[in-house]
Amino acid sequence: MTYHERSACPLCAGTPSAEKKRIIEKDGQSYAIETCERCSFVYNSNCLPDTAVAAAQTPPPPRPRHYQIDYLLRTRLAQKPNPLVVEIGCGYGDVGLLVSQWGQFIGFEPSDTLCAVAASRGLDARREFFAASALPRPADAIILDNVLEHVHDPGGVFATAAGALAKDGVLLVIVPNVYDIRRLDKTWRERHLWALPEHLNYFSTSTLKMLFERHGLTFNHFGLEVLRSKADVRFFPRAVCETFGVSLFGHNVFGVKREVR
Structure with a gap:
């Protein structure tokens, strides 16, 4: 290596x-x-340069966060006809399957295995690194779900995504939290936070907020906005903390682009 x-x-x-x-x-x-x-x-x-964990050919069940991403974007973009949603690092396409029920989805995934699975599920999944020039028009939403911790130039990836958004577009980011409360356990800290050599970058609330504001986006935690039903009651304590700007675990955040730069 x-x-x-x-x-x-x-x-x-x-x-x-x-x-x-x-x-x-x-x-x-x-x-x-x-x-x-x-x-x-x-x-x-x-x-290492940009990293990604080796993937199996059979996708695991969707994670709760996939449904929360879908719900947040679906409600935020409800007034837009056939909104364009882009996922950078779309993996197996779990979010894409949900989004494609109400909008246009394009996924970018450099992993051969992951991209092949996403494409086999009927999604527009492209085995390439994201470039704004590949889009038919500015995106109404762009998703970076557990991507920025793996890339050599996180600031550049974020800037490219923000620049590809339409006015009032949503940029959604999920990354590990360098101050995750679980880091107090040494085994968890070494395996899931430092996670070497796969993790290259470690974000705090302040560094994430700096990125969003630098590119003309608001900065918001998921909070209560993503709680869809009684099935999400187990996430209520976390959502309340996020409503007050406190991330006890990973960072689940989004921003709205207020101006086109």
């Missing part, structure tokens, strides 16, 4: 803090987890 050095913060090009640097060893490889002095973004400075 070829590792790449990121000498500057991938969000703001700031300098890493020498005092906050930590070295994590895994499987004979050393990883340097840096914290930017300027924006406090946490990232792995000696890392």
Whole structure:
């Protein structure tokens, strides 16, 4: 495997803090987890290029968050005729199957296996990295579900997505939380938070908000807006915390584009 050095913060090009640097060893490889002095973004400075976990050919059952994404976008875009929804890193196409019932869906997925499964389910799934030029028109919504933690240039990917949105378009982002309360358990922290070498970037609420505001988007947690029915009652405590801007677990956020840049 070829590792790449990121000498500057991938969000703001700031300098890493020498005092906050930590070295994590895994499987004979050393990883340097840096914290930017300027924006406090946490990232792995000696890392692989864009990463993705190997996938099985048989898709697992849809996750609760897939239904929440669908519900949030369906209600937000209800007044738009045949809205265009784009997913960058569409995986098996679970969200696409839901969205295609009420809108136009285009998925981008560089993994051969995942893209083939999504396409076999009747979706417009493209085995390529996302580019705004590939869209027939500006998107009404773009989804980045567990993508930004895996890419070498998270700021660039975010900027490309934001730039492809129509006015009042929705950009939805789900990423792990560097301050997830479960990090207090060492086993969970190493397996699910640092998750080396797959995870390259670690987001806090403040660094996510900085990204959204930089590109002219509002910043909102999912909160109570995604609770669809009594079946979602188990997510109520989390939704209440998010309503007050507190992310105890992963970040589930979205923004609305107020101006076209």
